[in-house]
Amino acid sequence: MANIISDETIEYVGILAKLELDSEEKEQAKKDMGRMLDYIDKLNELDTDGIEPMSHIFPVDNVFREDEVCNGDGREITLANAPERKEDSFVVPKTIVG
């Protein structure tokens, strides 16, 4: 089954991933995605009825921390690499507050 990736799909995925492609890149992306999805479709050959999806390989569970404060004033560490900063806050283009 050939996967034909449309312009809409590439644009939609671009919105999800916050990526902007120029027209050349878009064409290439459509081709690449199409080919990769064709290859991935191979999985349809495999009968996985009744198989539990395995998100974690080891049966490890209940890894917890105690509710005790261990961290101090994190400002220096947090803001050290800030591309734009105003006093102790990060600066970003205006957003709708809410």
Next chain:
Amino acid sequence: MSLMNLTAVGLGKKIQNKEVSAPEAAKAALDAIKAKEAEINSFVTVDSEGALKRAEEVQKLIDKGKLAGSLAGVPVAVKDNMCTKGLLTTCSSKILGNYIPMFTADAVLNLEKAGAVIIGKTNMDEFAMGSTTETSAFGPTKNPWDTGHVPGGSSGGSCAAVAAEECPYALGSDTGGSIRQPSSFCGVTGIKPTYGTVSRYGLIAYGSSLDQIGPVAKDVTDCATILEVISSYDQKDSTSVKRDNYNFTSALEDNVKGMKIGIPADYFGEGLDREVKEAVLNAAKELEKKGAVIEEFNLSLVDYAIPAYYIIACAEASSNLARFDGVKYGYRTEDYNGLHNMYKKTRSEGFGAEVKRRIMLGSFVLSSGYYDAYYIKALKTKALIKKAFDKAFNKYDVILGPAAPQTAPALGESLSDPLKMYLGDIYTISANLAGLPGITVPCGISSKRLPIGLQLLGNCFEEKNIIRVAYAFEQTREYAHSPLA
């Protein structure tokens, strides 16, 4: 003869015996790097000042008898996706081109506690996405065996640095084969441990359920020694596994009598280079001579591992890399118009083509309407693959095969056909899906003078089995130094 010709353990011994000082060792590494970097480009950052300073400190502690371990004073190169406090950490990406972490990865901290001297950060495929180190934003690394060829990836810089003898050992990371494949292309030894053995805290994530940090060095003894030091149970990493013991070096014994070695017939089909096949099968014969029992079997599901891997890895990556948005750290685009424009431009300008490709594929397979068909399907496939390995390891102690279907490709050959490049991961990928430990050791040189690597896979938590078999096989050969060594 440079000190860099020695193994890490060998150099460590000389340092403990006071034959060599840590600063001398550091200087030898820096000299080697200076001499060879122009040709191979294995480093993103060389920290001469920091390394020499640190070597002095370490030497003082050694003199006081406070650092008596095998790696004390030995220089190490760290792949540039592991955070090193105060030292540039870029993941070979423009988007982190100016990023200086405020903490150090736990695996690296473990090395520092043992007296390691970090000489620099090695080049890699951008965000560990790639198999040739050609997707790096800072130019490709060249293979020290033939600089017209790639070193493999994504830990190409680490493997090339060791093969070129710029440094005695290095740390790499492995998500789909990124330690094992470049080790095989560069003729060095590398280990990917069982998932959860080495802390992922401070490793900049690509595929969270697949990533592991591991050693790259000239031989099995070095790798086992390094693995012992970097492994630990870390409470800051919820996926960290508390192992019963970490004495991997106890397996360094030339004794494989009675060990059962399985060779998957499905690994030896079309697409496998003839010379690679020959070298790998010869290696099996050597092990047989030593008393191992070799048997061919059907592993099955081999063809489904790659699509399952790419779905899972790209899905996780698309989410892990979302944080790179120009807000808190790293690159921010200069001209933008509003928030979403800033996001898009920053990421589009900051990420390379392969990274963007994988992020887009990952976002797509997780998107509404496709999640069950792709992501859930991949997780089910993963479950089946694990089952197949469980079955295999009921019969065999170790699974033997090639590390890659061919030797190192020439530069510039691979990126135009991403799918073909992905198919090259066929032997290494399943180990990441199933969390298995794997080791690559050199087992031959091709007619074109390119190294061939042998891969051994063990069951989860059975590093000792693969170390033992690898060590025994290693004794049958001389270590081949690369032309640039």
Next chain:
Amino acid sequence: MKQYETVIGLEVHVELATKTKIFCSCPTEFGGAPNSHTCPVCTGMPGSLPVLNKKVVEYAVAVGLATNCSITQNCKFDRKNYFYPDNPQNYQISQLYYPICRNGGIEITTENGITKTIGIHEIHMEEDAGKLVHDEWGESSLVDFNRSGVPLIEIVSEPDMRSAEEVIAYLDKLRLIIQYLGASDCKLQEGSMRADVNLSIREAGTEEFGTRTEMKNLNSFKAIARAIEAEKERQIDIIESGGKVVQETRRWDDNKEYSYAMRSKEDAQDYRYFPEPDLVPVIISDSWLEEIKLSQPEFRDEKLKRYKEEYKIPDYDAQIITGNKHLADIFEAATAICNNPKKVSNWLMVETMRLMKENDMEPEQLKFSPENLAKLVNLAESRVINSQTAKEVFEKVFSDDIDPEKYVEENGLKTVSDDGALREIVQKVIEENPQPVEDYHNGKKKAMGFLVGQIMKEMKGKADPAMANNILKELL
């Protein structure tokens, strides 16, 4: 005229009262300089990893049990992916596929006396986002991650509510339960409890659900009520004029009393949930469940009983005071200090309630401390100040949490109980008011009141009225 039914469901986010955040050991304490309560984990630094706070699980289970949910004994976390500056990783760790609690319900009694059960679809754990503040000086916003990673539980109700009254009753009951568990202080105004309203309308008697909208930014019970009425009307208008309600998120502006759509084509609203690979599943064994059940603090009904038996408070008062954890806490703390439950109760039931109503306040907004209330009670009981003065002082305690002892001292409000001085004034008043005195002698009792009033005036309110009365009677 068609009859319409309003169908309402609520998504309530509650900030849990843990000391540390959900995935790191940063303090959850309110305030502090921006980004001072942060670390690599809650700011999404590359290489950081989350580790779950055990207490969050315990609170979530406790709330689930108290709201009659079944506990998902094998629950997992998922990533919810979306880009926004207050979300440091551009994904939120939440629970979609296996939330910790499911299929519960709480009983409410509406103002009409109707009892009904509001279903709870699920409760899940998740992390809060940071805060965005507009920079007054320009075209940018400032990001503060102090709140990022604060643990939340989200309580999703079934669309079982049919009016604003039912919504308020539900929120009130939910708040009561959670406060009593100590799981959160549930202050709507401070954001430790946030309610998003999902509303649709349909013709009365029909089964099918209409298209619903989601409303955000509802910061008080009154705002919620107003928003519900307005949205109901808005949707009815659309339907009546032949249009279709658009499924969207709307932001309520309580000052302007209207809502507007928060639409953006930049947000696909496709969250691409997938299991969080950095966290392992949470298994809640039967024994752990038992442990959590047994360690619950005193519930409302027990407290009610105790107040009536121990403090001898009448049922009506006890109902009101225990009806809100804050009030109950103030009551108990003040009583512990001054040992006068009846008076403390009185002050809460009469003056406090009055002032709360006047100022349109919820009990969570009460600012005064139990210590100061206790002091006031003592001052009044020992008659250092008279009842009128006490009322005035209380107003100050209520609004500014002043120390009544200091205040009385500084403003010289002590009742003058000096017999001599009082006598002088009484005498003076008698002399200055011959007519009222005569009226009194002629049997006009009202004149007494007038004279006492005059005495109080002379004394600037600081006389003990009872005492003034006696002396007056004596001298007349």
